[in-house]
Amino acid sequence: MDAAPSAPSPLIALVGNPNCGKTALFNLLTGSRQKVANYAGVTVERKEGSLLTPSGLRIRILDLPGAYSLDPLTPDEQVTADVLFGRRAGETQPDFVVCVTDATNLRQNLRLVLSLKRLGLPMVVALNMTDIARRKGIVIDADRLAAELGVPVVETVGVKTAGVKALVKVLNSSIIPKSTQHAVAWQPVTGADIQHDQAEVRRILGVVGGDRLDGITFSDRVDSVVLNPVLGPIILAVILFLVFQAVFAWAQVPMDEIKLGVADFGDWLGGVLPASLLKDLLINGIIAGTGSVLVFLPQIIILFFFILVLEESGYLPRAAFLLDRVMGSVGLSGRAFIPLLSSFACAIPGIMATRTIQNPRDRLATIMIAPLMTCSARLPVYALIIGAFIPQRSVWGGLQLQGLVLFALYLLGVVSAMGVAFVLKRSGSSANFQALMLELPVYHWPNLRNLGIGLWQRVEIFLSRVGTIILTLMVILWALSSFPAPPPGATGPAIQYSIAGHIGAWLAVIFKPIGFNWQISIALVPGLAAREVAVGALGTVYALSATGNDMSAALTPLITESWSLPTALSLLAWYVFAPQCLSTLATVKRETNSWRYPLIMAGYMFGLAYLASFITYRAALALGG
Amino acid sequence: MVKTATDIPLMDLAPGASARVVSVSSEDSKAPAEVGRRLAELGFLPGEAVRIVARGLLARAPIAVRIGTGTFALRLFEAACIRVCPEPL
Numbered sequence: 001m002d003a004a005p006s007a008p009s010p011l012i013a014l015v016g017n018p019n020c021g022k023t024a025l026f027n028l029l030t031g032s033r034q035k036v037a038n039y040a041g042v043t044v045e046r047k048e049g050s051l052l053t054p055s056g057l058r059i060r061i062l063d064l065p066g067a068y069s070l071d072p073l074t075p076d077e078q079v080t081a082d083v084l085f086g087r088r089a090g091e092t093q094p095d096f097v098v099c100v101t102d103a104t105n106l107r108q109n110l111r112l113v114l115s116l117k118r119l120g121l122p123m124v125v126a127l128n129m130t131d132i133a134r135r136k137g138i139v140i141d142a143d144r145l146a147a148e149l150g151v152p153v154v155e156t157v158g159v160k161t162a163g164v165k166a167l168v169k170v171l172n173s174s175i176i177p178k179s180t181q182h183a184v185a186w187q188p189v190t191g192a193d194i195q196h197d198q199a200e201v202r203r204i205l206g207v208v209g210g211d212r213l214d215g216i217t218f219s220d221r222v223d224s225v226v227l228n229p230v231l232g233p234i235i236l237a238v239i240l241f242l243v244f245q246a247v248f249a250w251a252q253v254p255m256d257e258i259k260l261g262v263a264d265f266g267d268w269l270g271g272v273l274p275a276s277l278l279k280d281l282l283i284n285g286i287i288a289g290t291g292s293v294l295v296f297l298p299q300i301i302i303l304f305f306f307i308l309v310l311e312e313s314g315y316l317p318r319a320a321f322l323l324d325r326v327m328g329s330v331g332l333s334g335r336a337f338i339p340l341l342s343s344f345a346c347a348i349p350g351i352m353a354t355r356t357i358q359n360p361r362d363r364l365a366t367i368m369i370a371p372l373m374t375c376s377a378r379l380p381v382y383a384l385i386i387g388a389f390i391p392q393r394s395v396w397g398g399l400q401l402q403g404l405v406l407f408a409l410y411l412l413g414v415v416s417a418m419g420v421a422f423v424l425k426r427s428g429s430s431a432n433f434q435a436l437m438l439e440l441p442v443y444h445w446p447n448l449r450n451l452g453i454g455l456w457q458r459v460e461i462f463l464s465r466v467g468t469i470i471l472t473l474m475v476i477l478w479a480l481s482s483f484p485a486p487p488p489g490a491t492g493p494a495i496q497y498s499i500a501g502h503i504g505a506w507l508a509v510i511f512k513p514i515g516f517n518w519q520i521s522i523a524l525v526p527g528l529a530a531r532e533v534a535v536g537a538l539g540t541v542y543a544l545s546a547t548g549n550d551m552s553a554a555l556t557p558l559i560t561e562s563w564s565l566p567t568a569l570s571l572l573a574w575y576v577f578a579p580q581c582l583s584t585l586a587t588v589k590r591e592t593n594s595w596r597y598p599l600i601m602a603g604y605m606f607g608l609a610y611l612a613s614f615i616t617y618r619a620a621l622a623l624g625g
Numbered sequence: 626m627v628k629t630a631t632d633i634p635l636m637d638l639a640p641g642a643s644a645r646v647v648s649v650s651s652e653d654s655k656a657p658a659e660v661g662r663r664l665a666e667l668g669f670l671p672g673e674a675v676r677i678v679a680r681g682l683l684a685r686a687p688i689a690v691r692i693g694t695g696t697f698a699l700r701l702f703e704a705a706c707i708r709v710c711p712e713p714l
Contacts, residue, residue, distance in 0.1 A: 069666040073659055107693040108668045191649075194665045198673075213674050213694065220678060220691075227689055229682035321679075321698040324687045328700070436687055437663060437703055440678075440696040 009050070009058045010175045011092055015080065015116060016100035017109050018066030019441040021128045023047075025100055025156060026063040027453050028164045036457045044079045045355060053172040062094060070115045071188050075360050084119060085184045093182060096175045097123035098167070103133035103140055103155075104442070106210055110201040111194065113149060121182055124152045124170050131157045132444075133210070136217075140210040148204045219442045223318070232322045239315075240341060243306045251345075254298035262291030285478030290471055297462065299345040299376065304458040305451070307338055307353060312446035312454075317438050324436060330418045331425025333362035334436070340366065340417070343373035344410075347584045351591055352461065359435065365424050367591060368601055371584050372417035372577070374410045377531040381575050382406060384535055388556045389568040405572075412576050416608065477529045477582075500525040514574070514613035515567040515621075524580070531580045566620035573616040577609035635690070635707040640677045644709035646692075647671060651706045661706050668692045675709055 016022040027034075030049025037046050047063040064083060065076035072078040079088065086093030099116050101109035113125055127142055146153040152170055156163030189197075225231055266287045273279040310316045320334030327334050335357045343350030350370040357363040390402045477500070486497040495501050504522025511521050519538065527534030538559070559568070579585060585598040592598075632647040649669045651661035669675075669692055678689040678696055686701045 068663070071662075071666075073663055105694045107673075108695045111666075111668075191662060191665050194662075195670055198668075198670045219696075223678055223689065223696075227679035229680065232679075233682070317698065321687060321689060322681070324698070324700070325681055435660065435663070435703065436698055436700040437667060438698040439667075440689055440698055 009060045010095040011060045011062060012096040012098055012171065012175065013062045013064050013083065013094035014098050014100055015064050015084065015112070016066060017068055017102070017105075017112055019439055020066070020100050020102040020105070020109060022066060022100040023063060024447060024450050025126060025128060025164070026061065027450055028161060029168070030061055032453060032456070034453070034457070036461065044075050046079075051168065051171075053168055055172055057172055057175075059171060059175065067112070069112065069189070070119070070186070084116075084121065085186060086182060094121065096171065097121045098126055098171075099123055100126045100128050103127050103130045103210065104136060104138060106140070106205060107201060110204065111197045113151075114197045114200060115189070117149065117151065119184055119186070122174065122176075124154060124167070124174070125149060126163075126167055127153055127155045129157065130155045130163070132442075138210045141208045145204070145208045148207055217442070219314075222443055223440070226315070226318050227321060232318075236319055236322050239310075239319075240337075243303070243341065246302055246306065250302050251298040255295050258295050258297065259291070262287060262294065266291075280482065281475070281478060284482075285475055286471065290467075290474055296346045296348070296376070297459070300349045300462055301455065301459060303342050303345055303349055304353075304455055307342070308451050308454045309446050310338075312444075312450060314441045314443045317440050320438060321440065330421040332365055332421050333357055333359060334438075336362065336366040339370055340373055343370040343375060346375045346377065347371040347373065347581070348587045349458075349462070351584070351587050352458065354591070364592065364597065365421055367588055367597065368424060368604075369417040369420050371579060371581070371601065371605065372413050372420065374413040374576070375531070375581075377581065378409075378575050380535050381531055382409060382572065384538075384556065384559075385568050385572055388560045389563075389565055409572060409576055416577065420604070420608075474529055477526055481526050495522060495526075513617075514610060515564070515570040515617040516574075517563070517567070519562075520567075520571060527580055528582050531575065534580070566617045569620050570613040570617035573612040574609050577605055577612050579605040579609075632708045632710045635675065635677075635704045635709050636688070636701060638675075638677050638709055638711060640680055642676065643712045644675050645671075645712060646673045646675050647708045647710045649707050653706075656702045656706055660703055664703065664706055667697055668695055669707055674712075675707075 014022050014026055026047065026049065029051050033051075034047055034049040044065055049061050049063070051059045051061055053059065062083070064080040067077040067080040069077065070081045070084065072081045082088035083091050084094065084097070097116055097119075099113050101113060116123055125145070127140065127145070130140070133140065142153045142155050152174070154163065154167045154170055156167055226235060266283045269287065270279065270283055273282070307316075310319070316335075316338065319337065322334070323337050324334035327336055336354075339350045339353040339357070341350075342353045347370045350373065351367050354363045354366045354370070357366055386402050386405055390405050393401050395401050395404065479499075480503070481495050481498050481500040483498055486494045496504075501522055503525050505518055507521040507524065508516065508518040511524075516524075523534045523538040563571075579602045585602055588598040588601055589595060635644075638644050646669055648671060649661055649664050651658055673693050674691075676691040678691050680686070680688050686704075687698050688701075688704055689696060689698050690704070
């Protein structure tokens with residue numbers, strides 16, 4: 001952010017219906033000078049940027065959440081109304097309002113303009129998407145519209161700069177920072193008010209042009225295929241399959257590069273630094289720890305690229321439409337499928353992606369079950385145990401037994417997630433009438449600039465998390481695993497004498513009924529940092545010197561010898577459910593702004609994990625395994 | 626709300642057929658009161674042109690509805706608040 005000039009910068013707010021091209025306009029006005037955070041106390045995203053007008057005026061621009069009305073029904077709309085009314089703690093009331101409207105959808109958008117006018121703040125109407133309107137043969141007389149509304153109207157095209165220049169000119173000449181709070185006497189609207197407004201909208205549209213209803217549009221033709229009851233789900237399945245493939249296949253090379261880079265950096269640092277506690281903290285705590293999370297950056301970038309493309313193009317709400325019945329039957333919103341899909345890569349981006357779910361209850365339910373999707377960090381653990389205990393043979397005509405077990409583990413995660421969602425729905429209060437009322441916007445090509453900005457913001461959020469919460473956790477875990485140091489003449493691995501070792505020994509008592517030995521119990525402690533770390537930790541405990549993949553290979557014969565099959569199966573079941581990842585819990589804390597939900601999540605997942613492992617272990621023992 | 630002889634629930638409208646909204650109210654349905662108001666705020670207002678764009682496979686829900694120049698997906702209990710009058714072709 002640039003330094004503020006001596007006088008406080010005026011604050012303008014972008015307000016508009018969802019899908020009116022508001023964010024694209026915001027991106028054009030502010031470029032990359034944006035800060036994305038949450039509004040205090042709620043999970044609604046807050047976007048602020050700034051703009052320097054040609055005459056040197058610095059303007060702060062707030063992109064308020066899309067709203068259909070100033071009488072809020074969703075947390076998003078509550079924020080928008082509160083900020084405009086100047087009653088949101090920690091937010092200043094805007095000096096000026098830019099009401100963004102979609103020129104092709106004025107019938108709907110102008111009602112919000114009329115409401116904003118009653119609010120009495122100085123405002124300008126940005127008539128957006130005029131290029132698309134013109135192509136549709138809708139020509140709106142902007143001057144006439146300004147005269148009818150009594151506020152300036154500027155034509156803009158969400159992706160071109162000419163209209164934005166005109167808008168900046170209006171802003172530059174008409175913004176006067178107000179010295180006092182603008183008092184708002186707001187009367188909640190009634191159905192009659194809305195009808196009255198609509199009559200006025202129809203009258204204005206009759207005068208300025210643009211009162212035209214489309215016949216069968218391009219979007220309709222696309223929808224007749226995409227929303228077709230038979231073709232639609234097939235297309236969706238193909239798209240999801242491709243995204244899923246891309247996340248795993250395309251990410252492999254950059255992930256290996258990062259892994260290698262982190263290891264090389266650690267080795268280099270190890271060679272440069274003299275042996276000390278600090279060196280150990282840096283290499284084994286910080287670099288190895290954050291590196292194991294940083295590895296997921298390529299997956300996050302690829303995944304969010306697809307999510308943003310699907311969202312920008314207008315397909316995402318259609319997918320939600322297609323899945324609404326299925327998801328609705330377990331009390332989830334159709335929108336939940338993208339976050340859940342993302343969670344197969346890693347629950348962290350999945351939980352971040354729940355921001356696209358407007359309803360807070362739906363969002364919470366989705367967050368709660370996201371970690372049950374089999375994330376890629378479980379793969380190394382699954383691979384190790386399956387490789388060691390499941391014989392490599394074909395069943396049912398050519399199917400690999402090992403692959404089948406892996407698939408079953410994935411399926412178990414999905415089925416349990418649906419089950420948990422169903423229980424959450426049952427235990428929820430007035431869950432019978434979950435609103436959908438989801439707008440299906442007109443299809444359009446995603447804009448590269450908006451994609452780039454959106455992607456960068458996700459990357460920034462992820463990296464800042466790696467740099468803060470996750471880093472802190474890694475340091476704590478390192479300390480737990482390193483102190484106190486083994487006494488002189490100790491024979492076992494160093495971790496056995498540390499606090500983590502003692503916790504592990506203590507845990508072994510708890511885990512005995514489900515078949516875990518003390519080695520597994522100790523490995524579970526550093527495994528809290530990231531699930532796959534458990535593989536490395538098992539290696540440490542079994543006192544191996546190899547690293548990475550070698551370790552898996554070298555571990556295999558060791559654990560085949562020392563674990564029974566019931567123990568191995570029990571550990572697999574454990575990993576399906578256990579909240580073995582503190583970063584996820586930290587993300588849940590951040591996204592819900594509360595310790596309540598991460599604690600509930602950890603509780604129910606530990607419960608399920610213990611139960612599943614217990615049943616698996618006992619059943620396997622009984623069957624003579 | 627005045628119920629004319631020809632008005633039908635939105636759900637009974639044939640896909641593709643044009644109609645006009647006659648009334649929007651959550652009074653007769655089991656839906657919470659704010660559903661009626663929200664539908665009105667989305668543009669489901671008496672006199673507006675309405676058309677069903679698509680229906681789901683299972684229980685023919687949800688439905689995608691064109692209202693004016695916008696399109697919305699509605700669950701059945703939401704659509705149940707809306708009565709429409711089919712327009713002659």
